[in-house]
Amino acid sequence: METEYIHGYSTTEQKRLLGQSRILSEYIFRNIDLTNCQHLLEIGVGVGAQTILLLEKFPHLHITGVELSEVQLAQAKENLAMFPQFAKRYEIIQADAKKLDNLDTAGIDAVLFIWVLEHIPQPKEVLAEVRRVIPTNSLISITEVFNDSLFLYPPCPAVMNYWRNSIDFQYSIQGDPNVGARLGVLLSDTGYRDIEVTPCIIHLDKRSPHQRLTFLQYWKDLMYSHLDSMIQAGYTTFSEWEKVAAEMDILMENPEAVFYYNPMQATAKI
Numbered sequence: 001m002e003t004e005y006i007h008g009y010s011t012t013e014q015k016r017l018l019g020q021s022r023i024l025s026e027y028i029f030r031n032i033d034l035t036n037c038q039h040l041l042e043i044g045v046g047v048g049a050q051t052i053l054l055l056e057k058f059p060h061l062h063i064t065g066v067e068l069s070e071v072q073l074a075q076a077k078e079n080l081a082m083f084p085q086f087a088k089r090y091e092i093i094q095a096d097a098k099k100l101d102n103l104d105t106a107g108i109d110a111v112l113f114i115w116v117l118e119h120i121p122q123p124k125e126v127l128a129e130v131r132r133v134i135p136t137n138s139l140i141s142i143t144e145v146f147n148d149s150l151f152l153y154p155p156c157p158a159v160m161n162y163w164r165n166s167i168d169f170q171y172s173i174q175g176d177p178n179v180g181a182r183l184g185v186l187l188s189d190t191g192y193r194d195i196e197v198t199p200c201i202i203h204l205d206k207r208s209p210h211q212r213l214t215f216l217q218y219w220k221d222l223m224y225s226h227l228d229s230m231i232q233a234g235y236t237t238f239s240e241w242e243k244v245a246a247e248m249d250i251l252m253e254n255p256e257a258v259f260y261y262n263p264m265q266a267t268a269k270i
């Protein structure tokens with residue numbers, strides 16, 4: 001059975017993923033160190049947004065990318081082709097991370113997931129499959145959502161209500177919007193060792209007004225990316241969205257505004 005994907009695969013969404021990776025990179029790449037790795041397996045590459053950043057940040061790295069959706073895969077290839085300097089350093093293949101039998105794993109010494117497990121109904125199956133096919137001692141790095149960690153000041157009731165509904169909606173389509181908080185359990189239950197899990201804190205206030213504004217605009221776009229699917233499933237209405245959008249616009253103008261959210265990051269050894 002095809003699992004529904006909360007963001008969808010529209011062109012707007014594909015562009016959003018590219019912008020998102022740049023905005024979030026200063027936070028999430030603080031804790032991702034692949035300096036000692038040579039050949040990375042990136043699971044769920046989407047449109048190649050993280051792949052491009054990884055190739056930029058780690059100039060010695062070769063990347064094999066795996067993606068389930070043909071639509072995303074085609075866009076990833078197009079996006080990566082805009083960087084001819086990376087041409088010999090990656091390949092992107094269509095595969096389900098639950099069935100990696102056909103993957104050539106020789107030489108792979110690291111595996112990376114960013115914003116993928118939240119969309120997979122049985123994340124343990126994927127982690128077990130990765131551990132089965134990837135050489136022992138390889139590093140695994142996972143970055144995942146923890147959507148119950150969102151805090152906004154001053155209170156934004158329409159936003160928080162919409163956010164709560166998006167969490168319920170994602171659970172209803174067998175995703176896990178709080179999977180980040182379970183990474184330690186998932187890795188431990190599937191036999192990984194040397195597991196470390198840390199919150200990746202994004203805490204923005206008047207001390208960094210420019211970053212705060214950029215982030216609040218990004219957050220509004222992120223919430224908008226769920227809107228069509230949520231309306232179709234009966235989890236919100238367009239008039240609710242208009243209240244959310246208005247609250248976000250007011251928050252962006254408020255010098256006292258505070259934004260807090262912490263995804264979770266884990267590393268372990270296979």
Ligand SMILES: C[S@@+](CC[C@H](N)C(=O)[O-])C[C@H]1O[C@@H](n2cnc3c(N)ncnc32)[C@H](O)[C@@H]1O
Nearest residue numbers: 044045046049067068069072096097114115116
């Ligand atoms: C939110 S996107 C994240 C893409 C990318 N990691 C990024 O941060 O920009 C999640 C991607 O995981 C892919 N995906 C979901 N389930 C998968 C599976 N079982 N095997 C491979 N890819 C999968 C989806 O098609 C989607 O492109």
